[in-house]
Structure formats: C-alpha cells, structure tokens
Amino acid sequence: MATDIQEKINLLRDTLNKHNHNYYVLNQPQITDFEFDQMMKELIELEKSHPEFEDPNSPSHRVGSDLSNDFQQIVHQYPMLSLGNTYNEGEIADFHQRITKAIGEEIEYVCELKYDGTSISLTYENGRLAQAVTRGDGEKGDDVTANVKTIKSVPLSIQGNYPERFVIRGEILLPNEEFIKLNETRELNGELPFANPRNAASGSLKMKKSSEVAQRGLDCYLYYLLGENLPTEIHSENLETARSWGFKIPTHYKICKSLTEINGFIEYWDKERFNLPFEIDGIVIKVNNINLQNELGYTAKSPRWAISYKFKAEEACTKLLSVSYQVGRTGKITPVANLEPVQLAGTTVKRASLHNADIIEQLNLHENDMVFVEKGGEIIPKITRADESARDAQAPKIEFINECPECSTPLIRPEGEAAHFCPNDKACPPQLKGKIEHFVSRKAVNIDSFGEQIVDLLFEKGLVKDVSEIYDLTFDTLNGLSRIVEDQDENKKIFTFQEKSTQNLLAGIEASKNIPYPNVLFGLGIKHVGATVAKVLCKNFNTIDKLASATYDDLVAIDDIGPKVAESVITYFSDEENKNLVTRLKNTGLQLEIAEEALESDKFNGLSFVVSGTFTNFSRDELKSIIESNGGKNLSGVSKKTSYLVAGEKTGPSKLEKAEKLNVKIINETDFIELLEN
Template identity: 50%
Template sequence: MMTDIQQQITALTERLHHLNYQYYQRDISEVSDQEFDELLAQLARLEQQYPDLAHPNSPTQRVGGTITKQFPTAEHRYPMLSLGNTYSEADLREFDERVRRGLEGADVAYVCELKFDGVAMSLAYQQGQLTQGVTRGDSTRGDVVTSNVRTIRNLPLHLRPEGAPQPPEFEVRGEIFMPLPVFAELNQEREANGEALLANPRNAASGALKLQDSAQVAARKLRFYAYSFLMPGRNQFPTHSASLEALRAWGLPVSDTWRRCGTIEEVLDFVHQWDKQRFELPVATDGIVIKVDDFRQQELLGFTAKSPRWAIAYKYPAEAGRTRLQAIQYQVGRTGAVTPVALLDPVPLAGTVVKRASVHNANQIAALDLRLGDMVFVEKGGEIIPKITGVDVAARPADSQPIVYPTECPACGTPLIRPEGEAHFRCPNDRGCPPQRKAKLEHFVSRKALNIDGLGAETVGRFFDLSLVTDAASLYDLPAKAAELAQLDRMGEKSVQRLMAGLEASKQVPFDRVLFGLGIRYVGETVAEKLVNHYRTVEALAAATATELAAVPEVGGVIAESAAAWFQEPENQQLIERLRAAGLQLALTGEAPQPQSDRLAGLTFVLSGVFEQHSREELQHLIEQHGGKITGSISKKLSYLVAGDKMGPAKREKATSLNVPIIGETDLLAMLPTATDEAETPEEAAAAPAEGTSETSRPAAGAGQQGSLF
C-alpha cells in the first residue's frame, strides 16, 4: 500500500507529465508558468527529502544536473543504418521501379517525411518508461546519453496509455535538433562573448549532446521528432503510417508534415511542395525521406550491406545565388572584434532576399581574393547563415583592386591589433570605442544577465546615444533623471515607473548573473557560476591570480588570464565599487560550506587527466572539504600531482624534475578520513589507540567510504 508521501510524489509526477504533454504536444497551457514551477519545486523538495521514492523519469530530470566524465557505449539491438540518397528526381523514379520489381508488381504506397537536420537518436522504452538514449555511433554501437536526452522538454519520459496497446519494450528512432530561433540566439550570445560562431543547427545539437553536464544540455533547448518504431519479433502494426499514429497517441512528438502517397507522382508532388515551404518551419531541413509504408513489404525488400532497399533520401541541392559585391562594412563587437560584412545587391535565396553575407575575417577575404564590384556566389551555410563561397573571376573588371583590410578601428580610429593565434583584428580601446561601450551596456541588461524590466537593448542603446548612461554603474543614476526620461519620445510616466521598478529589482539578481553581465571576455554563464561558487565574494575573486583561477573546474588558462587582467584594471575596480554602492549582489548569500576535516590542511594539489571513480570537479571538492588547496601549475611548492588517465607527459616530466610526488586517484582517496573516522563518537575516541600508534593502522579508504561523503 502506498504511503502518503509516495502518493504525493506519484500524483505530482503524473500531473507534471500531463502538463508537459499538453504544453509541448498540443500547445495548451492548462496552468500558468508560475503554477507549473511551483508544482515542479514541490516535487523536487519531496524527492530531495525522500530520494528512494523518486520516479526514475521524474519531470525534475528536465533541468539536468548529472555530470558525466565520459559516455559509456551500448550495442544497438537493431543497427542504425544510413539511407541511400540522391539529388535527382530521375533517381526517385528509378527507386520506385526497383521497389515494384522487388515486390513483383504489387501495389505499393510510400510515406514521405521531411528530413530534419539534427542528430539521430535511438530511445528505448520499457513498460512505457524511457530507459535509454543512444546515439547512432558507428551504426552498431553508440554513446549512451540518457541523462542528456531526459532534458529535452518535448520528449515524454513516460508514455500515455491512449491508442494502440504498447508492447512491454520497444525502440523509437528519431531526430534531436536545435530549433532555428534557439540557434540564432546561441550564435548571438557567442558573438557577443567573442566566441567562434557555430556553423549550423546540426553541429550545435550534436555538440550539446556531448556536453558532460546535463544542466548545460537543458539550457540548449533541444527538441525531438520521432520517425520510426521498432519492437522484438513481428511488428504489431501493419504499416509505418499506423505506427506513426500510435507514437503520436502515446505522447511522442511526430511532425505533422508527413504524408502517405499512393504513387511516385504523389511523392514528387510532396518533394516540390516542400522545396520552398520548408523554409517556413522553425527547424532546419535538408531533404525528404521516402519509405515503403507496408512493413511486410519492407521485410520482403530487405537490406543491402549499408542501407534498406525500401527507403531513400532525396536531398535538396544547396540553393546558391550570384550577385554583386557592393561594399564591405566593418562592425565592432562588444569584445572589440572587427567583423567584415559583405553588402550585396539583393538576391533571392532559400526563401528570403539576401542583402548581406558573412565574410568572417581578413583570412577569408584574402583566401577568396574578394574585390569590390565582384560578382560573387552566395549560399546559406546549413541554409541558415548567408556566406560568400566564391567569385566569378571571369566577370571581374580588369582594373579591380584587392580589398585592403583597415588598420584602424572604423568607429574610433584606434590602431587595430591582431592577438597571436586569433583570426580577428581587434580594437583595444574598450573604454573609448562607442560600439564596444554600447554593446557592453546591452549585454549587462540582457535577459541572461541583469534582465532589467523596461530596459531592453534598444532602449539602453538609445540612452547611451543621448549620453544618459555611459557604463553599467551609471544605469543606477537614472532614478535621478526620471523627469528627463519621461519627456523622451515613446517613454512617458508609466514606462519610467516600470524602468525604476526594474532597476530596483535588479539589485536582487544573484552574483553569478552580475558577474556574467560585466562582460569579461570568455566568462560566459557557466564559467561565471563556477567562479562565484568557488570564490563566493567579488573581493576573493578579484584577489585571485590567473594560476589560481585556472584551477577552478572548467576555467582554463585563457579564461583565467582574461578574468585576472580585468580585475587588475583600476577602471574596473572603480566600476565594481560603484555597483556595490548601488546595492547589487556581489557575494553569495548564506554561509559557505564548512570543511569536513583538516586532514589535507597545508597541502596543495594539481589534478590532471581523467579519473575512474570521480570527476575532476568531485575530486577538487573532496580536497577542499578536507582542508587542501587546488592550484593550476606545477612548482617546487606543490605537495602532490594527482595523475589520471591520459595525463599529458609534460606535466609528469616537470613534476619528476622538481621531485613533486605523483599519486593516483586511489592514493588521494586513501588520504581522506574513512567512514569510521567520521562516525567516531566521543566515547569511541577515548578508546582509540594511544598517540604514537602507526597511522597505517587506520582502516583503509575504500569504496564503501564514498557513500558517507556524498
């Protein structure tokens, strides 16, 4: 009989699964976002108090949180073969003829589906519960990424009982993808942070699924479409189309763009329809998949060594245009990177009219030998970002001259620099260059930073142009200018009141988002969170050296150098003091975690390589919880180098040359208190061996010890 707590957890779990289905599959919001979040928080609290009662596919898994050092692999029960593909309609007719010959002239129907540009995934369900997610891999084995898959919001963790009976176990094949608006937003953030842009949504989705922290995967807002059903023995459905209807009834997301076609002419009509219409979808597509609908006929047709004989993919050719390059415009970003943008004569391309195209950097201009007035070929990279792919040299004017990249900032005239190893030229005048200063303000008020209500990018840019604000701290001087603001066009008293309330509310934004909002180069959301959790106050963070910063998990040397240099600048130190005076959060609230022991006090460690029992972050936590310190470099003062698998030889050689002891993960764990140590009562302590007893008489740290530490 279920206890009251079990009943509460089960009821909340089922309610939240239902709300997710209604929202993501039927576009119905039965409750407000706030009410949903309150239900989710209530469930999370119960699961934290009673972890043994939590459902394995609880809705709380959506936010992620699992850290995976490396992904295990699993063998596919049914190989994930690739499809033969073609760019020719004639080949589709030939495919139809082969199918009909193979079926000895029997009637055949096809199912046509859009080919979404994402990552193929195999999902295992048992008793209606999601149990495993495996990538395609080499078609016979793939990576097990179940914790990452569970974060995908429109993917049901347990299925609904509607429709056809569900077999005890089956697999669903489908595509995990990044929606185009999410991809565009991610690239905007990367550009603002001075990071390289992602080429296309498929690469972005693939990279997200490889992240070791499932909480980061959840933030990438991936989505899933199912397109195939597999089960042991004979398939319970007669046709592929019937299985798609069943998957939809069970709550799995199936794109409503598929169609059953009775002839090859209907198939070609479908291909023609989506040639242009696909660009209206919020997901990247690159073709059409055509499958024989009848499962019995699929079985009769069989497979080649690499692909099924009953299916083929038609790929749309990349749409290209030819137009004239009129000018190169140079844009200055928040980090000072100067990016060239080609201004073109308008040309229709992939459902839009293209007037601008990326040229990326000076290297590409030189590689293409671009010249003003050239006739250039333009494509959309991944059919998303227009880019110049070549030059029609035969149409080039005889007197054309190569484009000379500017040596001075187009906005402020400062001589440009090109840091070693970087492709972009940069303007180093970060405090005097207007576009950089404006972009820093826009970043500070952005949704993932301070998120100041009533103060979006356009408004703060307008205030900057009017000299009402100059930097982040000056935003908090705006209340004294309320009367002046109310006189501006499109402001008014209500807008000013909303802005003032937004500024006041931003003073409660957590420290990690304030740090992210400062716009320190390379310090994104995740790095900001790691730094804040490690140092807790801005004073401790500002006092840290680059070497110390580099020892924080996920903070490498380049990030550490950038952050340390930023805090050493007097102007930035003054900015911090002005933000403190304004009342912003520059420290973590609450007490810092207390050390569990002083067993490692006075010892310093460097962690290098991949470890078997714990992640590097977990080992760092253990060291710090027992009084030790982590550093990022090897010196004579270092106590121990903790070596894992795949540690670079340079660190080992340096440690050996300096006589620094090299230990393994097991040696480190043996230095920590055992479960017996931690459970010792005062009476047991009194009965302990007298002082001077050999330290090795203590129970060795073993696998059982770890349960007491977490």
C-alpha cells in the same frame, strides 16, 4: 596509369575522412552535402573498377562517425546505417525501378521530412527510457541518456500496450527560434555563433553537463520503430501506434503509391519548408511494408528499402554594393557584405556575413561583384562565390581593413585566431556600448526595458559612459530625452522618454541591486567568464575583493577553471580603471558578495581531491560538494598537489597512471566514506 588511379583513390579517401571528421566530430562542415556525395560517388566508382586497391578502412565502407571520448560507447542492437542520397527525379525513378524489379509488385511508400539535426536511438524497457545512443559509426554510439532526458519532447515513460523492449529512432534538432536565441547569447558572451541549427543540436547533445543541455531548447521527432514484437507489419501504422504511447511522431508524412505522388510531395516541401519552425534538408522515401523491407535488406552502409532526396540550398545572384565592418563588445571585427536586396528562401536578403579576413580572401571578392548568396542552414545568409565572368576587369579587390572603423586604432589578430580585434576597449564606442548592453542583459543584472536603443540614446547624450553611471540616472535627467531610431527595415521614428517609461527604467535599475553576485560578475564582461564560470568563481571567492586578490595558482586550482580564465581574471583586476569601476559599483549597493557557506567540518582542511569515474552511492557532484563542505578542495587534474584520487568505475587510465607516478593515494568510494567518518 595504375599508380595515378591509386593516388586518386588515396586522395579521395583522405579528403573524405577529413570532411567526415569535420562534420561528425568537430561539427564544422566545410563543404556542402552535395559536394561530399559527389566525391563519395567518384570514390565508389573507382573502387568498383579497380578492386585491386580495395581497403576495408575506406570511407566508402563505413558510416561517418560522431564518437566522442567523453561518453561511454554502446553497441547498437540494430545497426544504425545512413541513407543513400539523391538530388533529382531521375535518381528517385531509378530507386523505384530497383524496388519493383526486386519485389515484383506495386509498392506503397511513406514519404517523410528529412530533419536537419542529429540522429538518436532510444531504447525503452517496460515502458521506460533505458538508453539514448547517438548514431556513432553505425555499429556503436555514445551513451547520451542523461542529456536526452532533459529534452521535454522525449517521454521518460509511456502509456498503452507496448512491447516489453523496443527501439525507436529519430532526430534531435534545435528549432529556429531557439537557434537564433542561442546564437544571440553566444555572441553576447563573446563566443562564436553556431553555423546552423544542426551543428548547434549536435554540439548541445555532446555537452558534458546535462543541466546546460536542458537550457538549449532541443526538440526530438521520432520516425522509426524496431523490435521483436512490433504492433504491425506496416511502418506508418507503427508510427501512429507509437504516437498513442506518447511519442512525438511527425505529422508531415504521406503514403505514396506512385512516382508522381512522391515527386509531388518533394515539390511541395521544397517550397513549404521555409514555413516550418525547424530546418529540413530533404525528403526520406521508405518502403512501407516491414516484411518487404526485410526482404530487400541492406548494403554494408545503407538500407536498400529507403533513400533520401536532398534539397539543394536555394541560391540567388545579386550585386555586392559594399563591405562594412562591425565592432563587437569584445572588439571583434566582423565584415558584412551589403547587397542589392534579393529574395531568398522566402525573405529579402540585404546583408551577408563575411566572417573574417580569410573568408574575404578565399572568395576573392572585388568591388561591385555579382555574387551568389545562399542561406547556410537555411537561416544565415552567406556568399558562396563571385561570378568572375561578370566582373569589371578594373574593379579593385576587396581588402580587409587595418584600422578600427570606429576609433581608427590599428587592429590586431591574436595568434591562432581567425578574427581581427580592436584593442581599444577603453574608448572604442561600440565596445563601450556593448559592455553596457551586456551588463543590463537578462543573464546579467537584468534591467527591464534597458535595450539597445536606450543604451544608444544615453551613450550619445553622454549620460552613461560605463555601467556604474547607470546608477546615477535620475527622473529629471531621463524624462523628455528623445532620439530618432531606425528599425531593421530602415523605418525611422522618434523615441522619447515619457513619464511612465522613465519610472519603469528607474524601477528596473533599482531592482537590479538585488540581483545575485554571480550575475553581476558575469555582467562585468570579463573575457572567458561566461555565466557558468561566474558561478564557479563566486562559489570559491565569495566576495569580489577576494576574487580581485586571487593569484593565478588560486584560480587554476579550482575545478573547471583553466589557464585562459585565470589569466583573464588576473588581467582584468590588475587594471586600475577596472578596479575603480568595481569600487563604484560596490558603492551603488549592487550584490558583490554572497554569504560564505558554513562548513560541516574542517576534517579535509588542507587536502586536495580529484574525483573521477562513476560511483554507487553518490554522483561526482555530490562527492565534490561533500569535500568542499568539509574544508577540502577539488582539483580538475592529478598533480603533485593532489592528496587523493577518488576513483570510481571507468576512471580514466591516464589519471590512474599519473596518480601512481606521482605517488598520489588512490581511494575508492568505500575508502572515501571511511575517511569522512573517521
């Protein structure tokens, strides 16, 4: 019996540790918060009943970690603990009873929205942002100050009568509108979309380049003040004071003096949350008096004076009408469930993504199943399960297709990939149209008014079969063209090229000839070559011809260019049709080269450098720029080809060890300056 209980405890610990890792490190949650909390509750009860199996490393004794090796870790001045979760009014009543029993008086609470983002702790010294640290394991977190400084709602300096040093905590989140735009861009680039805004916010905050973080549209709400000399002893008053200093403090909170008021606030936001421009997943209830907070204290994991109420994801049951398959620009096949229309979270849901063959298999879907649908992250509809009790015993099982639904080419599933692909990138209509849509998009050649409907029309009429034919269009071929188009609500109308719309499109096409080379290269849609990689390639190969003739070794020698990108570029330019396309685009007058930057000197000619760590007088990017402007080459990793490792503070020990092993000369910042000046 004891052995069975120990095995059960060990299994729960292993499972919870795995899901903690998925949630905080990989940003890929595989179960709901409710399921996680139920497992945690079961583990805690078993550990209480059987103290002989106590383990200090049990997940019940620690806060889930989002630590990353890419950032310096900082110890929190005040532990950053998680909140206990509740899911019904009875558990809220139990919380209230515990508080009143401990304090022995009527309690004033503050009810706040529970933002579905990633927690942040900001330290201000003398009115300036000194440090931004993630929650991490509660004791220490990642220093993401440079990335947080790109978030416009976080003040770099404040005004008013504030303490010399204090900490303010809150949540970094991605507004729904920005989340949708981000996923559209990722899909356009052939990248996997984020599952929900929380994952997107967390992933964005951990990006290595703050310039890329700045483009993500992150926002930040702050909701708790800590320090030695706080303005008042009342939490809600401190929030309003912090608002006057310049912080973005939520307005959606309420002071409640009874369970009835708390439950009313929860009930209101359970419905109203769908009208917010961002995601919330519950309500936080806090004791308002900070002296009472201190009196109530903390458990090892959570404050005793606060608790969160988690909303259950809204769910609806409807009929699965069919499964269709969409073909993307890269040939990726996405199965889509077509549903009987059903109301869910304030919108009518007709379709839900099934993602890939594995998901279909896991759900065990059959034709005409009754299925339960919820909105993952409250935005993306997904099927969570089928009602097998309502299934017709004769209903055939849904099987993933073997051939492309558009061109009948046998599908492939690359090793290590979850998705299937159509390999017929030269003739599959959706792939051809997707390439055109990508080429004319904003981050590529940015042809105004050239949307999906225009692409469909020109492709169907046989006027544009590849991107070079865009530049053959004339007023006479466009003017008067028309087709029936359908919007998202399946309303039909006729689109016709009038004189004005024809002139606008031709003007946009002509203007695209002045778009810079990196944008054009990105527009070609080479696999793994996103907008940032395109800029790196253009910087190192200032003409398309030089890039086309680059070898694998030439490519991987460039910082930020790995084997996948190198192989993809080689494959693209070894294809005769692609080479002919590039020739035709050159003849249209598109910008497919940039002026080669003049070198300050050639003293580093033939030398290769690896720059690592932090420096006093230069940033890493500045050092790399100096190396290149003096004829040197930057490498991403130490190898036999490396001439020097320029090592600053906090240089990775593996780089130092490898340099010593390969007899690569290690120099510091002073040595580098001497090398440059001599």
